Amino acid sequence: xxxxxxxxxxxxxxxxxxxxxxxxxxxxxxxxxxxxxxxxxxxxxxxxxxxxxxxxxxxxxxxxxxxxxxxxxxxxxxxxxxxxxxxxxxxxxxxxxxxxxxxxxxxxxxxxxx
Amino acid sequence: xxxxxxxxxxxxxxxxxxxxxxxxxxxxxxxxxxxxxxxxxxxxxxxxxxxxxxxxxxxxxxxxxxxxxxxxxxxxxxxxxxxxxxxxxxxxxxxxxxxxxxxxxxxxxxxxxxx
Numbered sequence: 659x660x661x662x663x664x665x666x667x668x669x670x671x672x673x674x675x676x677x678x679x680x681x682x683x684x685x686x687x688x689x690x691x692x693x694x695x696x697x698x699x700x701x702x703x704x705x706x707x708x709x710x711x712x713x714x715x716x717x718x719x720x721x722x723x724x725x726x727x728x729x730x731x732x733x734x735x736x737x738x739x740x741x742x743x744x745x746x747x748x749x750x751x752x753x754x755x756x757x758x759x760x761x762x763x764x765x766x767x768x769x770x771x772x
Numbered sequence: 773x774x775x776x777x778x779x780x781x782x783x784x785x786x787x788x789x790x791x792x793x794x795x796x797x798x799x800x801x802x803x804x805x806x807x808x809x810x811x812x813x814x815x816x817x818x819x820x821x822x823x824x825x826x827x828x829x830x831x832x833x834x835x836x837x838x839x840x841x842x843x844x845x846x847x848x849x850x851x852x853x854x855x856x857x858x859x860x861x862x863x864x865x866x867x868x869x870x871x872x873x874x875x876x877x878x879x880x881x882x883x884x885x886x887x
Binding site: 691693698699700701702703706708714716717748758759760761762763764765766 | 774777802804806812813814815816819859861863873874875876877878879880
């Protein structure tokens with residue numbers, strides 16, 4: 659079955675450590691996105707990529723980095739520069755050129771900084 | 773800037789109707805509605821493009837008033853399965869569904885349907 663796989667589902671990290679969240683999709687989608695979800699704040703866009711080897715900052719990119727070396731993979735690194743990294747992170751993808759604009763979401767990764 | 777959703781939360785009894793509103797301070801080209809059940813990924817409901825159209829999916833429909841820069845989601849004869857958090861996502865001027873361009877989501881409306 660096609661879909662988006664995020665790992666790990668739960669992650670604990672100490673302050674000052676970088677951590678990388680994985681997002682893999684086998685839907686053959688061109689575009690991929692990272693959103694952060696906090697209680698009462700909805701979904702906020704961190705980074706997105708419309709094509710391999712290219713990505714753009716979203717609304718809250720500070721303290722995060724991404725790469726898009728392969729079409730199916732869009733890992734997110736939460737760096738020590740992110741002041742408040744504890745959150746639920748959602749990865750999504752969509753079809754480009756012939757799509758409906760629908761975003762397909764993964765199950766999410768919950769990061770807790772101790 | 774995130775679109776504003778209202779109400780923030782609503783509780784219904786099965787069979788009752790509800791309206792969720794989404795408004796933006798910026799001109800809109802598209803409005804997207806998603807529902808997220810607790811502990812699950814958000815799921816796409818519908819998309820409305822500039823033009824004031826109204827779309828429906830069974831007993832859930834939506835309207836898009838581009839002049840007022842707002843959209844409303846209508847849930848009629850609510851069912852227990854409608855419970856969850858509803859998010860509107862907006863595409864800014866120039867947004868195209870074929871572009872993979874970004875969406876800006878609202879803060880969400882929590883809906884609980886009781887038996």
